Amino acid sequence: MATLTLTLDPYKHQALLDALKDSERNWRDMHFDASTGKRPGMSPEGAMMIIDDLVDLINQVKCQSVD
Numbered sequence: 001m002a003t004l005t006l007t008l009d010p011y012k013h014q015a016l017l018d019a020l021k022d023s024e025r026n027w028r029d030m031h032f033d034a035s036t037g038k039r040p041g042m043s044p045e046g047a048m049m050i051i052d053d054l055v056d057l058i059n060q061v062k063c064q065s066v067d
Contacts, residue, residue, distance in 0.1 A: 013066045020061065024054040 008016065031047035033039040 008066060010066045013061070013064070017058065017061055020054055020058045024051060024058065027051045027054065 006016075027047055027050050030039060030042060031044055031051060034042040034044040034047050
């Protein structure tokens with residue numbers, strides 16, 4: 001496990017959260033496509049693992065204070 005330290009103003013903090021949430025939405029769409037057979041080469045389980053990682057990152061970034 002690594003520790004990452006970022007110094008962000010409130011706008012950059014929000015931009016990071018927005019980018020992570022956008023990525024999560026995209027992966028949820030891909031997960032749906034994989035689950036319904038529209039992406040036969042994609043594993044729904046693998047997509048869900050990425051979604052879980054993104055949700056964890058989003059929660060970690062949300063709980064950080066911004067000065």
